[in-house]
Amino acid sequence: MAGKLYVIGMGPGSMEQMTPQAYHALRECDVIAGYTVYIDLLKDHFPGKEYLSTPMTREEERCRMALAQSASGRNTALVCSGDAGVYGMAGLVLELASDYPGAEVEVIPGITAASSGAALLGAPLIHDFAAISLSDRLTSLDTIWRRVELAAEADFVICLYNPASRSRKDYLAEACRLILKYRGEDTVCGIVRQIGREGQEHKVMTLRELVSWQADMFTTVYIGNSETKRIGDYMVTPRGYRHERK
Amino acid sequence: MAGKLYVIGMGPGSMEQMTPQAYHALRECDVIAGYTVYIDLLKDHFPGKEYLSTPMTREEERCRMALAQSASGRNTALVCSGDAGVYGMAGLVLELASDYPGAEVEVIPGITAASSGAALLGAPLIHDFAAISLSDRLTSLDTIWRRVELAAEADFVICLYNPASRSRKDYLAEACRLILKYRGEDTVCGIVRQIGREGQEHKVMTLRELVSWQADMFTTVYIGNSETKRIGDYMVTPRGYRHERK
Incomplete structure (x- = not known):
């Protein structure tokens, strides 16, 4: 069975501006993927997760990595700064999702x-x-x-x-x-x-x-x-x- | 001494999409002002506050009511749905604030x-x-x-x-x-x-x-x-x- 893939807008950066919806989704995940800088902001708050990071310009690689994790049955979060839906990765994930049967994508908005x-x-x-x-x-x-x-x-x-x-x-x-x-x-x-x-x-x-x-x-x-x-x-x-x- | 006036974007409606920053500001306030519908969404979550509501088209009245409370020394929240800064009341509050010396305004963004x-x-x-x-x-x-x-x-x-x-x-x-x-x-x-x-x-x-x-x-x-x-x-x-x- 495939896992969930949450594409999460974490807001501007501080935990004070991340919604409970985003926080709870991150807690529920086994794997958290994202750009190195954003991953580093999360590690202290969500211990015990597997973290996968890629450099800034490798968006497609990052999305595929997250989709593959989700398709393999693990609940996965792909984090974006601000809103996942405004210059974020929600679009690319939905474009690529058909290559990963069963991956169930949910977009969680954040403050852009x-x-x-x-x-x-x-x-x-x-x-x-x-x-x-x-x-x-x-x-x-x-x-x-x-x-x-x-x-x-x-x-x-x-x-x-x-x-x-x-x-x-x-x-x-x-x-x-x-x-x-x-x-x-x-x-x-x-x-x-x-x-x-x-x-x-x-x-x-x-x-x-x-x-x-x-x-x-x-x-x-x-x-x-x-x-x-x-x-x-x-x-x-x-x-x-x-x-x-x- | 004047109190704070937080102009708060509460997000789309559910507590799951309100930021901790907005939540903590609401908890800290003595008075919560806003449009009737939004006030009703908050009453259960923030008991023991004084609630002031006005109908939808009375924006200026609502802003002045909140500014007056703040100027009188009470920590006050003025809530908007979505983001207080996108078709919200942050602008009008800042335009009117000079009529209420000492009122210290802080805008808290929400998901628009x-x-x-x-x-x-x-x-x-x-x-x-x-x-x-x-x-x-x-x-x-x-x-x-x-x-x-x-x-x-x-x-x-x-x-x-x-x-x-x-x-x-x-x-x-x-x-x-x-x-x-x-x-x-x-x-x-x-x-x-x-x-x-x-x-x-x-x-x-x-x-x-x-x-x-x-x-x-x-x-x-x-x-x-x-x-x-x-x-x-x-x-x-x-x-x-x-x-x-x-």
Whole structure:
């Protein structure tokens, strides 16, 4: 008989932001698979498990490893940071699952970086927003820039995942330049780094400042819409309730 | 001395999907304020608190009530379903806070409907997506339709909040018609209702079927991008890992 395969969003990193649903699924599993860094965060909390880790870019290998464990009859967890369903591995697991008859997949959601980072900045995502990854490892740059421009034109608050890496140092600046075609230099923006982990930081700034901000792969970036404002140290997008009809 | 005001995203509804951070903040509070329906979900789990509830459309009143409690020195929680920072009340609280000197606001994120619903459907939000509310109570219809069209043109997966209400029965159909200018009738779509609560249901369908789907205010809607596929009963948006560079 095949075991369960839970694809688990562990949230930003701390146990305080992992749901009981995720916690209980991890407790129930014999095997926990994931990217090395996330596995290291879990080992102390879930002793006595078999841990399987792979480096960051080996997503397919990681998914197949977890599916094979599950198909062999062991309850297995595949952990993702944030939400397993937002730039996470839930999709790939479901695409590959037919190669592993009997593996029963369940996706357990977690708090994605857009949400956990927003809470630190105040309330940037209160109204319509677009999430865009600037990683061109699996998406063409043409598609990415086109989405950035149309999102700017539509006046979405924009949340950028993977804004930079060692080989993509200038992508955030390019995204900002495209957005500047539609929004002013004083547009309120924010960055968050290392959400829920050691070294966590956040900062509210203007779009002008963001152009030359050196982001890294642990940064999530927020670009406000035309109504987003700075209130003290907070970035706040209104929904218009101050003018609500009584 | 003023008390804390926690603006808390309680997640989709069940205690299993509320983070320990939210749970501990609620335990620490003297007063819990919120929309009647959410308050009723909490009363059994947090006895001995003072509960303050207001009907659904009275957001400003609810925020001011919570801020006043906090300013008077009581630790207070203002609860929102899903994430307090996504179509939630974190923004309005921060806008009004300056009227209540000393109230110390902290936003505690939760799992928003986009994430919790996606987990039930499979993995529709694996890649870039746009979240749009079809409620025109506080946003002009022109802005809403413009965002829907530009999001469709940009090939975002689209997640619709508030797709319908008693007075807006035909808005989802109109959104679908706009999206059909850019995507085929066979585009994979999904709906989720009453996430994490009694009567929870979900269904994968085509965009053609979605046009005539009667959504209600407890429904969240997902419209796939050009690559989203149906795998068994799941809605899955690929990131392209099957073709990853080795």
